[in-house]
Amino acid sequence: MxxxxxxxxxxxxxxxxxxxxxxxxxxxxxxxxxxxxxxxxxxxxxxxxxxxxxxxxxxxxxxxxxxxxxxxxxxxxxxxxxxxxxxxxxxxxxxxxxxxxxxxxxxxxxxxxxxxxxxxxxxxxxxxxxxxxxxxxxxxxxxxxxxxxxxxxxxxxxxxxxxxxxxxxxxxxxxxxxxxxxxxxxxxxxxxxxxxxxxxxxxxxxxxxDDDMPRRSNPKVKPVKRRPGGQWLTVPLSGGLVTGPADYSGTVFLRLSGVPAGAPIQTRYVETTSGKRSKNGPAVEHVGTEGDTFIAVTNGGGHVDSAAVLSVEYIVFDDADTHTLVSGQAQVLYWK
Ligand SMILES: [Zn+2]
The missing domain is CATH 3.40.80.10 (Peptidoglycan recognition protein-like)
Structure with missing residues (x-):
C-alpha cells in the first residue's frame, strides 16, 4: 500500500x-x-x-x-x-x-x-x-x-x-x-x-x-648545492610524496655531483608525524661513481602510518668534500 x-x-x-x-x-x-x-x-x-x-x-x-x-x-x-x-x-x-x-x-x-x-x-x-x-x-x-x-x-x-x-x-x-x-x-x-x-x-x-586503483606521486627533487658529507640529508621535493595511511611502491631517482668515486652512500625512506621522526626505513647501500652519481631509492612495498609523511634521506660517507644534489624525481604509486 x-x-x-x-x-x-x-x-x-x-x-x-x-x-x-x-x-x-x-x-x-x-x-x-x-x-x-x-x-x-x-x-x-x-x-x-x-x-x-x-x-x-x-x-x-x-x-x-x-x-x-x-x-x-x-x-x-x-x-x-x-x-x-x-x-x-x-x-x-x-x-x-x-x-x-x-x-x-x-x-x-x-x-x-x-x-x-x-x-x-x-x-x-x-x-x-x-x-x-x-x-x-x-x-x-x-x-x-x-x-x-x-x-x-x-x-x-x-x-x-x-x-x-x-x-x-x-x-x-x-x-x-x-x-x-x-x-x-x-x-x-x-x-x-x-x-x-x-x-x-x-x-x-x-x-x-577507483579506490583499488593506485594514485601517482611524481614530485621533482629540488637541487641543493654544497651539501656536507657524513650526515643524513633530506631530499627536498617540489611536493608531498605520500601521506599515510597508505601503501606505496616506487622509486625516487637522485643525481649527485661531487661525490668521490667509491665513496659509500646510504639511502632510506623515513616517516615524520607532526614534525617528529616516527619511522626510519632500512638503509640501502650505494656507491659513488666517476662523474655524476645516479641513485635509485626504491621501496617495492612500503606502508606509511596514519598521519605520517613519507620522505627520503641519504648520507654520503665523505667528510672531506661537499657535493651537490643536482636533480631527480619521484615515481611512486600509492594506495590509500
Ligand atoms: Zn512494455
Missing part, C-alpha cells in the same frame, strides 16, 4: 539518487490518464523497452497515439542516459497483468513466476513504468550510461516507498503479451537495484573500484 509520489517528490528522489541528466517535458507534472481510471495505490516499478529507437520517442511517450493515448510511461530513458519526465499519474504502459505476477511484486517476493494467461489486474493503476530506448533486437545491448540510470530510477522509487528490489518487474514478467519486453537479465537488474538500496542514495558503485 503506497501513495503515489508527487512530481516534486519524484524529482527530489531522482536527484538524490544521482540522476543528473533530467529533461522535464513541458506539462509532465499533469500529464496522466487519471480522468480515465484510478491511479494508486502503487506497488511496483515496471521496466519496458520501446521496441524501437529514434529521436521521436520521448514525444511519442508523452502524447501516445489515437489508439493508445499518452502518457505511455512515467519516464523515458534514451540510449545516452537522458531521462525524460513524461507523466505523473496513471499512464498507459502496462495494461492488464497476471494475478500471480502482481502478487509477487505486491509481496516483494524474490521469485517472479511466469505470468498466468488470465489478466485480472489493472497494471496501469498499481505500477510505475519506465520506458527505455532499445530496439528489442536480439543482441542489442543497453548502453552502460542507460543501464546505470535505469538502475537509479528503479532504486529511487523503491527507496522512497521502502520497497525491496523485488518490487521491480519487467513488462514480460507481468504479461504473456510482451514476451521479450525488455530483453534484460532481470535478476541482474534487481541485484543492481538491491546493491543501491544497501547504500545511501548518493552511492556511486564505481567509487569502490
Amino acid at each position: 503506497a501513495t503515489p509520489m508527487t512530481p516534486t517528490q519524484w524529482l527530489r528522489a531522482l536527484r538524490a539518487e544521482g540522476v543528473t541528466c533530467i529533461v522535464e517535458m513541458p506539462g509532465w507534472r499533469t500529464n496522466s490518464r487519471n480522468h480515465k481510471g484510478p491511479w494508486g495505490p502503487v506497488h511496483a516499478a515496471m521496466i519496458h523497452h520501446t521496441a524501437g529507437e529514434g529521436p521521436g520517442l520521448s514525444r511519442l511517450c508523452f502524447t501516445g497515439t489515437p489508439q493508445l493515448p499518452g502518457p505511455l510511461c512515467h519516464d523515458y530513458l534514451d540510449r545516452a542516459g537522458r531521462l525524460y519526465l513524461v507523466g505523473s499519474g496513471r499512464a498507459n504502459h502496462a495494461g492488464t497483468v497476471a494475478q500471480n505476477a502482481f502478487t509477487a511484486v505486491l509481496n516483494g517476493r524474490a521469485a517472479h513466476p511466469a505470468p498466468d494467461a488470465a489478466e485480472p489486474i489493472d497494471g496501469n493503476r498499481h505500477s510505475y513504468g519506465l520506458e527505455c530506448e532499445n530496439s528489442g533486437a536480439l543482441g542489442r545491448e543497453w548502453t552502460p550510461a542507460q543501464y546505470d540510470v535505469a538502475v537509479r530510477v528503479q532504486a529511487a522509487r523503491c527507496r522512497h516507498h521502502g520497497w525491496s528490489a523485488n518490487s521491480v518487474w519487467a513488462h514480460r514478467e507481468a504479461t504473456r503479451r510482451k514476451p521479450v519486453d525488455p530483453r534484460l537479465n532481470m535478476g541482474a537488474l534487481r541485484a543492481a537495484v538491491a546493491a543501491r538500496l544497501a547504500h545511501p542514495a548518493n552511492w556511486n558503485p564505481n567509487d569502490a573500484k
